Amino acid sequence: MSCPALPVDPELAAMIGRVAPSSTPTLEVLRGGGAFIIEERRASVQGPAPDVPVLVCRPTEAIGRLPVLLLPHLGGMNLGATYQGLAYYLSVARELNAAVVAVECRSAPEGLCPVASDDCLTVVAWLGARAQDLAVDAERVVLLGFGGAGALAGGLALRLRDRFDLRPVGQVLLSPLLDDRTVTSQAVQSAHPGGWTPNTNEAAWTHLLGDRCGTSDVTPYAAPARAEDLSDLPPTYLEVGALDILRDEVITHAHRIWAAGGDAELHVWSGAFHGFDFLAPAAAVSRQARAARQDWLRRILVRR
Numbered sequence: 001m002s003c004p005a006l007p008v009d010p011e012l013a014a015m016i017g018r019v020a021p022s023s024t025p026t027l028e029v030l031r032g033g034g035a036f037i038i039e040e041r042r043a044s045v046q047g048p049a050p051d052v053p054v055l056v057c058r059p060t061e062a063i064g065r066l067p068v069l070l071l072p073h074l075g076g077m078n079l080g081a082t083y084q085g086l087a088y089y090l091s092v093a094r095e096l097n098a099a100v101v102a103v104e105c106r107s108a109p110e111g112l113c114p115v116a117s118d119d120c121l122t123v124v125a126w127l128g129a130r131a132q133d134l135a136v137d138a139e140r141v142v143l144l145g146f147g148g149a150g151a152l153a154g155g156l157a158l159r160l161r162d163r164f165d166l167r168p169v170g171q172v173l174l175s176p177l178l179d180d181r182t183v184t185s186q187a188v189q190s191a192h193p194g195g196w197t198p199n200t201n202e203a204a205w206t207h208l209l210g211d212r213c214g215t216s217d218v219t220p221y222a223a224p225a226r227a228e229d230l231s232d233l234p235p236t237y238l239e240v241g242a243l244d245i246l247r248d249e250v251i252t253h254a255h256r257i258w259a260a261g262g263d264a265e266l267h268v269w270s271g272a273f274h275g276f277d278f279l280a281p282a283a284a285v286s287r288q289a290r291a292a293r294q295d296w297l298r299r300i301l302v303r304r
């Protein structure tokens with residue numbers, strides 16, 4: 001039985017169907033603002049792992065070792081660039097006096113999901129080894145991801161906990177893809193404003209997992225909702241729109257973290273759909289959502 005359609009926030013509804021202004025300025029434009037020093041680097045570690053392209057962005061006037069917002073980029077599980085949405089994340093970091101490290105994850109052929117997560121692990125190890133050179137504090141890293149990158153960030157937190165006994169100070173999962181089993185679920189909204197539909201959701205997970213999608217042969221590092229144990233994770237910020245088809249899996253994830261004794265803050269934004277604040281950043285609900293994220297990040301970094 002399908003759920004009845006919920007009303008769309010009026011300001012957001014006015015943007016549906018319009019072509020959004022570009023949120024992906026070139027690196028030259030970002031550098032031209034003068035607020036950040038943006039370096040193109042290649043993260044490397046000993047062993048067979050390939051070098052990983054990263055952008056290291058540091059506020060121009062900052063001194064000392066800065067906390068890091070680590071951004072994997074993998075939109076829709078198979079797209080993305082290191083500067084996608086970067087202007088917004090730089091504005092977040094500037095107010096927090098933090099550095100941004102944006103990871104250009106490899107987009108694997110269908111079904112070869114580990115490579116993007118492996119790239120993120122390489123960058124985490126590189127940050128630890130090169131912290132002094134980069135002038136960053138490798139013990140104050142926040143993982144931050146939207147959509148498919150949210151799956152990467154959530155899976156990376158689990159992988160660091162299980163295999164490396166490393167714990168970032170926080171993870172921010174914005175409308176994250178958490179559960180590949182939703183491709184067969186009927187518990188979705190009957191309307192899909194914003195463009196993220198059951199079909200696009202299925203296509204994203206199928207690209208990541210191939211024939212394993214929806215089967216028992218899926219690791220929690222690819223689909224964090226698969227994890228049997230959500231204890232001992234870093235403080236977690238979870239956000240989703242009430243009209244996002246990912247809503248229920250995000251809410252469930254928060255409840256499971258609480259049940260495991262963890263620290264989670266959950267925001268479900270009324271009238272909002274997938275990617276709402278990037279489509280309409282000036283809308284009141286978008287401004288409220290961004291302010292709530294900023295406040296949480298400020299509190300997490302002040303704790304340290």
